Amino acid sequence: MEAAAMKPVPLRIARVQPAPDGGARRPVLPLRDSFERACHYLRLSVTDVCNFQCAYCLPDGYRRPVGAEPPLTVEEIRNLVSGFASMGLWKVRLTGGEPTVRRDIVDIVRAVASVGGIRKVALTTNACRLTKLAAPLREAGLTSLNVSVDSLDRRRFHEITGQDRLDEVLAGIDAAFDAGFDWIKVNAVLLRDWNDVDLNAFLGWIRERSITVRFIELMRTGDNSTLFARHHVSAASIQARLVRDGWMARAREEGDGPAMELVHPEYRGRIGLIAPYSKDFCTTCNRLRVSSQGGLRLCLFGEADHSLRAHLQTPDQLEELRDEVQRLIGQKAVTHDLHRGNHGTTSHFAAIGG
Ligand code: SAM
Ligand code: SF4
Numbered sequence: 001m002e003a004a005a006m007k008p009v010p011l012r013i014a015r016v017q018p019a020p021d022g023g024a025r026r027p028v029l030p031l032r033d034s035f036e037r038a039c040h041y042l043r044l045s046v047t048d049v050c051n052f053q054c055a056y057c058l059p060d061g062y063r064r065p066v067g068a069e070p071p072l073t074v075e076e077i078r079n080l081v082s083g084f085a086s087m088g089l090w091k092v093r094l095t096g097g098e099p100t101v102r103r104d105i106v107d108i109v110r111a112v113a114s115v116g117g118i119r120k121v122a123l124t125t126n127a128c129r130l131t132k133l134a135a136p137l138r139e140a141g142l143t144s145l146n147v148s149v150d151s152l153d154r155r156r157f158h159e160i161t162g163q164d165r166l167d168e169v170l171a172g173i174d175a176a177f178d179a180g181f182d183w184i185k186v187n188a189v190l191l192r193d194w195n196d197v198d199l200n201a202f203l204g205w206i207r208e209r210s211i212t213v214r215f216i217e218l219m220r221t222g223d224n225s226t227l228f229a230r231h232h233v234s235a236a237s238i239q240a241r242l243v244r245d246g247w248m249a250r251a252r253e254e255g256d257g258p259a260m261e262l263v264h265p266e267y268r269g270r271i272g273l274i275a276p277y278s279k280d281f282c283t284t285c286n287r288l289r290v291s292s293q294g295g296l297r298l299c300l301f302g303e304a305d306h307s308l309r310a311h312l313q314t315p316d317q318l319e320e321l322r323d324e325v326q327r328l329i330g331q332k333a334v335t336h337d338l339h340r341g342n343h344g345t346t347s348h349f350a351a352i353g354g
Contacts, residue, residue, distance in 0.1 A: 053162030113141025130172025206269025
């Protein structure tokens, strides 16, 4: 079903579900938007700060906006995730900015992983601190890792990210395997006439490795329109080549988002393609986003954050948090408006986590 063909349906009636901590049964509304899409996946930014200067994201590096609120504390994050988990949400991704610049990132992971009902805690990182952090993060309950690697060529990596740290990033990935992560996803933003020549290097790299390399189409934000005009390329160009070389689409699994995955009998690793400009990208949208200051964002390309922070101060605000989220989720739009050139109000993804 195409997103445009989806019709809103009336809000559902509360049904009885076990509490996430396995305690008393109580009525809760499962998180579904007005188009019957179940929202079981939260992408939580834990900081806007980043130590890289990716050309498409923060080319001039992070600058703290005047008067910026501090990020959510570990306790606020625990209360937030408990509220969402009590409505059936089971997967949380921690992102940023660069989440590992927070000194308490291990405590955050531990807090999120300990919330009843949360089955998956993922982290998206540039991996610059992963050699030190992979083992403690794993021990704290992190279940999966996405590492951004835009090029396997040291010079191009430096040009794109502003950091000559490819070796550290690759060492971080090795450390993650050593710490017990059995499969790692690697994100690479596709950049025409820049890293598109790296496809063969990525393919060689995953021939014997338990890695999915996910090529993400460059998305336009408020700050990157010149770069977008110069370097955006559709994932369809890579897809055609991969299919010609024997790569096949993999069946979707529970919790899969909009990425298409391809497998090949001669490769241990996989390829993912994320094409937000494709016409039915939003049909499988199962996610909500919360900014590092506690703002609920219903769509990556949406217009506004709805602050939840006032409802996160104590654990006994769970009911009011749920009421607020249930009220807001009815406003989640059927699809983004990228096709008409409207990319929302986000100036760059470091502010909301991508
Ligand atoms: N700093 C971490 C990192 O880079 O992995 C986490 C935050 S970053 C905003 C999350 C993901 O968004 C990264 O994989 C990054 O490459 C991707 N991203 C950022 N800006 C993007 C854009 N304009 N288009 C497509 N992907 C983008
Ligand atoms: Fe930082 Fe990630 Fe943005 Fe790169 S993509 S500047 S690593 S937040």
